Amino acid sequence: MAIEGLKDIVLNYVTKEYLEDDSETLTYDTPLISGGIVDSFSMVSLKRFLENKYAIQIPDDKATPEAFDSVNKIAALVEEFVAKKR
Amino acid sequence: MSNIGSYNERVKNFNWEIAEKELGYKPGDVINIGWHCTDRICQQGRGSKVALYWEGHSGAEKTYTYNDIRLATNTIGAFLRGLGLRAGERVCLFMDRIPELYLGFLGILKIGAIAQPLFSAFGDESLFVRLSNAETSAVITQKKHAPKVRKILDKLPHVKHIIIVDHDGTSPLKEREVGFSLEKAAPVEHLEIHPTKAESPSVLHYTSGTTGMPKGVKHVHYSLISQYLTAKWVLDLRDDDIYWCTADPGWVTGTSYGIIAPFALGVTQCVLDAGFSAEAWYKWIEKRQVTMWYSAPTAIRSLMKAGDELVRKHNLSSLRHLASVGEPLNSEAVVWSEKVFGKPFYDTYWQTETGCIVISNYPGMEVRPGSMGKPFPGITGTVLDPVKNEPYAAHGKIGLVALKFDWPSRMRTYWNNEEAFQKKFRNGWYITGDRSKLDADGYFWFAGRDDDIINTAGHLVSPFEVESVLLEHPAVAESAVVSKPDPINLEVVKAFVTLKPGFAASQDLDLDIMNFIRRKLSPLAMPQEIEFVPSLPKTRSGKIMRRILHAKEWGEEIGDTSTLEND
Numbered sequence: 001m002a003i004e005g006l007k008d009i010v011l012n013y014v015t016k017e018y019l020e021d022d023s024e025t026l027t028y029d030t031p032l033i034s035g036g037i038v039d040s041f042s043m044v045s046l047k048r049f050l051e052n053k054y055a056i057q058i059p060d061d062k063a064t065p066e067a068f069d070s071v072n073k074i075a076a077l078v079e080e081f082v083a084k085k086r
Numbered sequence: 087m088s089n090i091g092s093y094n095e096r097v098k099n100f101n102w103e104i105a106e107k108e109l110g111y112k113p114g115d116v117i118n119i120g121w122h123c124t125d126r127i128c129q130q131g132r133g134s135k136v137a138l139y140w141e142g143h144s145g146a147e148k149t150y151t152y153n154d155i156r157l158a159t160n161t162i163g164a165f166l167r168g169l170g171l172r173a174g175e176r177v178c179l180f181m182d183r184i185p186e187l188y189l190g191f192l193g194i195l196k197i198g199a200i201a202q203p204l205f206s207a208f209g210d211e212s213l214f215v216r217l218s219n220a221e222t223s224a225v226i227t228q229k230k231h232a233p234k235v236r237k238i239l240d241k242l243p244h245v246k247h248i249i250i251v252d253h254d255g256t257s258p259l260k261e262r263e264v265g266f267s268l269e270k271a272a273p274v275e276h277l278e279i280h281p282t283k284a285e286s287p288s289v290l291h292y293t294s295g296t297t298g299m300p301k302g303v304k305h306v307h308y309s310l311i312s313q314y315l316t317a318k319w320v321l322d323l324r325d326d327d328i329y330w331c332t333a334d335p336g337w338v339t340g341t342s343y344g345i346i347a348p349f350a351l352g353v354t355q356c357v358l359d360a361g362f363s364a365e366a367w368y369k370w371i372e373k374r375q376v377t378m379w380y381s382a383p384t385a386i387r388s389l390m391k392a393g394d395e396l397v398r399k400h401n402l403s404s405l406r407h408l409a410s411v412g413e414p415l416n417s418e419a420v421v422w423s424e425k426v427f428g429k430p431f432y433d434t435y436w437q438t439e440t441g442c443i444v445i446s447n448y449p450g451m452e453v454r455p456g457s458m459g460k461p462f463p464g465i466t467g468t469v470l471d472p473v474k475n476e477p478y479a480a481h482g483k484i485g486l487v488a489l490k491f492d493w494p495s496r497m498r499t500y501w502n503n504e505e506a507f508q509k510k511f512r513n514g515w516y517i518t519g520d521r522s523k524l525d526a527d528g529y530f531w532f533a534g535r536d537d538d539i540i541n542t543a544g545h546l547v548s549p550f551e552v553e554s555v556l557l558e559h560p561a562v563a564e565s566a567v568v569s570k571p572d573p574i575n576l577e578v579v580k581a582f583v584t585l586k587p588g589f590a591a592s593q594d595l596d597l598d599i600m601n602f603i604r605r606k607l608s609p610l611a612m613p614q615e616i617e618f619v620p621s622l623p624k625t626r627s628g629k630i631m632r633r634i635l636h637a638k639e640w641g642e643e644i645g646d647t648s649t650l651e652n653d
Binding site for chain 2: 017024036039051065066
């Protein structure tokens with residue numbers, strides 16, 4: 001089940017925290033890792049944000065650059081772990 | 087047959103004149119890295135050869151011949167000169183790995199100015215400290231990074247120009263800003279190259295200090311001599327190679343071996359300006375038919391993690407030679423690369439201060455997995471007894487990696503900090519700050535740092551710098567920063583924090599502090615873990631005992647605690 005507002009929450013967080021040029025706009029499919037917006041070190045803080053916000057634990061082997069490469073992919077990952085919690 | 091041939095024969099008959107002759111240099115001549123990397127190759131009749139294949143994260147591609155980079159670097163040099171920039175002034179490159187970074191670097195050198203590359207992920211505090219120390223005159227950047235420069239501009243009176251290379255007119259230029267488009271600028275056929283000599287300053291790279299702020303490592307144009315020869319003999323670069331150095335020119339590997347050496351050798355190199363992804367990297371090797379690949383242990387371990395199956399999906403048979411730098415290459419990675427690529431990664435060891443590879447494994451020489459290798463011919467290295475400051479008489483003892491400081495690309499000083507430079511020497515030896523042992527056959531084996539500096543993914547982070555910025559956070563009373571082991575990055579930053587009255591530890595505060603450091607310093611410096619503690623271990627004189635916290639993280643003996651303060 002989709003979590004209400006999840007994609008926009010992630011999108012807004014990434015825009016606020018990682019986008020340096022506020023004239024750039026992100027979409028749900030903008031490549032974040034391969035696009036150079038979020039690097040592998042910054043991914044740790046993004047993961048921490050998601051874990052805090054949704055009270056989940058994302059194992060390191062699931063927090064791959066591929067799984068974090070767009071808002072859509074991140075949302076799918078979060079939904080998977082929220083569903084496991086239920 | 088490799089370029090180096092027999093390592094032992096090279097050691098016996100070595101002289102840096104080998105490189106000088108190949109580069110057509112005699113003592114006292116003009117030597118300009120910018121010219122050597124572009125005009126000289128064209129004068130040899132290789133102007134139509136591809137110098138650079140570039141691909142951005144959006145899939146945009148650009149190809150430059152040596153004549154193209156000659157013209158582009160002339161054009162940038164002329165533009166900078168037109169702004170009034172002169173020889174000796176510091177010009178910062180603050181960009182992603184776009185072509186203007188590589189071409190701008192050489193354009194700066196052509197006019198005799200000093201190139202100061204800074205990692206584009208640096209936050210405003212990291213940027214300010216480095217621009218302020220260097221009294222930088224101009225910053226070349228992209229519009230996406232310009233806000234970080236604007237934020238600190240009031241405190242940087244020396245910065246006269248901010249050159250935005252992708253200004254498209256969609257937002258107005260601000261104070262001291264000027265737009266520049268390499269594609270729209272009229273190509274400059276002839277540029278008067280500044281007559282730099284061997285000791286003229288060329289590049290200023292910043293490196294983390296143990297107890298103080300970052301230090302500017304000053305290099306000179308003569309560095310070309312050893313950068314050229316080490317690339318030829320260690321990386322085994324050849325005329326028909328397609329070379330890929332994965333390092334960002336914000337760090338020394340990305341300039342010494344990502345710009346200077348390959349272009350001076352007239353080699354075709356390729357640059358992928360995209361975040362790390364195992365699949366994307368393999369695709370890039372396959373697409374560009376990469377033959378020589380120079381990467382880093384963190385990347386190699388990440389590739390290992392991505393699995394062997396992914397390797398088999400790509401045709402990587404073009405790969406001829408592989409090398410690694412930045413941190414110790416574990417033997418598992420060497421064994422893995424032999425299994426999946428059919429050849430080992432050759433570990434190379436050097437530092438920002440050395441300017442070129444100083445200890446290495448060489449083509450044709452037995453690779454001992456996990457070893458740093460042997461000193462480059464012409465370079466004397468040893469393991470020093472830290473008490474006597476003399477080389478150990480017997481092998482097998484762990485001591486300080488020390489070098490006779492006499493090769494062309496050694497740093498000349500730390501910018502505005504000769505005192506710190508002099509402290510790097512003991513008993514006539516340059517002390518690298520690393521520890522190792524020597525085996526009976528002269529191979530060096532890395533044993534760790536000799537100070538508190540954290541090596542994360544091959545980049546050095548100063549605990550002092552992180553602690554200083556942590557104290558700027560409104561909730562932080564005291565902090566101590568140490569490394570903690572990490573399976574991919576070797577080490578990551580961990581912070582122990584005590585809080586001011588009125589603040590309580592929470593997950594949100596933890597994240598807030600992490601992001602605070604990331605924005606101010608860089609993602610590399612961001613603590614991957616923050617432990618809130620009621621107090622920090624201190625000596626009776628009040629000095630925080632980082633080593634106790636470090637020992638705890640690494641599962642080591644805590645050692646002498648007799649000076650520990652009793653709570």
